[in-house]
Amino acid sequence: MEESGFSLDTLRYYERIGLLPPVERNAAGQRRFTDDDLGWLGMVRCLRDTGMPIAEMLRFAELTRQGDETIPARVTLLEEHDLQVEAQLASLREKQAAIRRKIAYYRDVLAARDTPDPAGCDDLAESAAGARSR
Amino acid sequence: MEESGFSLDTLRYYERIGLLPPVERNAAGQRRFTDDDLGWLGMVRCLRDTGMPIAEMLRFAELTRQGDETIPARVTLLEEHDLQVEAQLASLREKQAAIRRKIAYYRDVLAARDTPDPAGCDDLAESAAGARSR
DNA sequence: CCTTGACCTGGAGCCCACTTCAGGTGAAAT
DNA sequence: ATTTCACCTGAAGTGGGCTCCAGGTCAAGG
Numbered sequence: 385m386e387e388s389g390f391s392l393d394t395l396r397y398y399e400r401i402g403l404l405p406p407v408e409r410n411a412a413g414q415r416r417f418t419d420d421d422l423g424w425l426g427m428v429r430c431l432r433d434t435g436m437p438i439a440e441m442l443r444f445a446e447l448t449r450q451g452d453e454t455i456p457a458r459v460t461l462l463e464e465h466d467l468q469v470e471a472q473l474a475s476l477r478e479k480q481a482a483i484r485r486k487i488a489y490y491r492d493v494l495a496a497r498d499t500p501d502p503a504g505c506d507d508l509a510e511s512a513a514g515a516r517s518r
Numbered sequence: 519m520e521e522s523g524f525s526l527d528t529l530r531y532y533e534r535i536g537l538l539p540p541v542e543r544n545a546a547g548q549r550r551f552t553d554d555d556l557g558w559l560g561m562v563r564c565l566r567d568t569g570m571p572i573a574e575m576l577r578f579a580e581l582t583r584q585g586d587e588t589i590p591a592r593v594t595l596l597e598e599h600d601l602q603v604e605a606q607l608a609s610l611r612e613k614q615a616a617i618r619r620k621i622a623y624y625r626d627v628l629a630a631r632d633t634p635d636p637a638g639c640d641d642l643a644e645s646a647a648g649a650r651s652r
Numbered sequence: 653c654c655t656t657g658a659c660c661t662g663g664a665g666c667c668c669a670c671t672t673c674a675g676g677t678g679a680a681a682t
Numbered sequence: 683a684t685t686t687c688a689c690c691t692g693a694a695g696t697g698g699g700c701t702c703c704a705g706g707t708c709a710a711g712g
Contacts, residue, residue, distance in 0.1 A: 392689085393671060400692095412678055414689055427620070430613045438669070452627070459624045462617055469614045473607065479568045480603045483596055486561070490593045493586070526659085527701055534662095546708055548659055572699070 388417070388425040395425075403428060403438065403445055424448075434469045522551070522559040529559075537562060537572065537579055558582075568603045 388395065395415070398404040404424070407415045417425075431441050444461055447454040522529065529549070532538040538558070541549045551559075565575050578595055581588040 391671085394669085396690090397670060409690095412689080414678095426616075430616045430620075432669095434610060434613045434617065452631070455624050455628055459621055459628075462621050462624070466614065466617055466621070469610060469617065473610055473614070476568060476603060476607055476610070479564045480600065480607070482560075482564050483568065483600055483603065486564075487593055487596050487600070490589050490596075494589055494593075497586070525701080528699085530660090531700060543660095546659080547661095548708090566699095 388422055389429060390425065398428070401438070401442070403441055405445075405449065431465065434465065435472060436465055436468075440465075522556055523563060524559065532562070535572070535576070537575055539579075539583065565599065568599065569606060570599055570602075574599075 390398070395404065395407075395417075399407055399415075404421065407417060407421060410416050428441060431444070432438075436444075440461070444458065447458050447461070524532070529538065529541075529551075533541055533549075538555065541551060541555060544550050562575060565578070566572075570578075574595070578592065581592050581595070
């Protein structure tokens, strides 16, 4: 397992499907990853970890193999992906806020429960506003 | 398809696996989702969209069904998940920065290419620092 | 009265991204 | 010399999360 952070199996898989160009071998037929390979794998990691599907990484890989005339296309592809990442970030932040509100709600319920109602406060606490708990 | 944002098939699937409690039916046997169901589905959407695996949502669902004594456990679960979301956000931002650096790098290459070398500047442009392109 | 259409069921199928398997090779350690 | 070990190959299997199918029921519309 290389320190690309991918398992050897995954690397073989990537090579098979063409996400990694044919990797060089030593005398015994074992893979020798070059710095170039490692650089490319860094990119792959980035794209994969930001949710790009393999099919699109393959498109990108192919553009890359076709030389510098495809740089504008690669920029376009990456910019589109950047937008997706931006959207992911926005969505994630939003959902995180909701989760935190839920936690806060649960905390309130616990606090209310652990407060032995300060005498003379007859119970209108049940079904408090916005208490859609589940 | 309800406006829970899930497909009807997905809702049936969730009910089958117990992520959704047995949904009420009308006379004809058709599902009638209550506001409670919709509220819960909102939660499910939140958790799912932040990457919680179904198995853990099932744990959460079960806690929820067990009543208020499980609220501390639910808080714990959600807090752990919140940490995961935080980690996701951090990772995503980091990778996004890398993608943007790549875009910037490509832009530089294009700019350099489109600049018809201002006479007398003999070419040391090739293999510029940090140019691990691929 | 019949067609259309939306839903029902259990079960099979699908897509993605790996992961595991069976069988084999070659260098290194005891 | 033989065991061990890390790698090799092509092919099959896995797990997660849906999605689709065949066959059936009901209610409403023409």
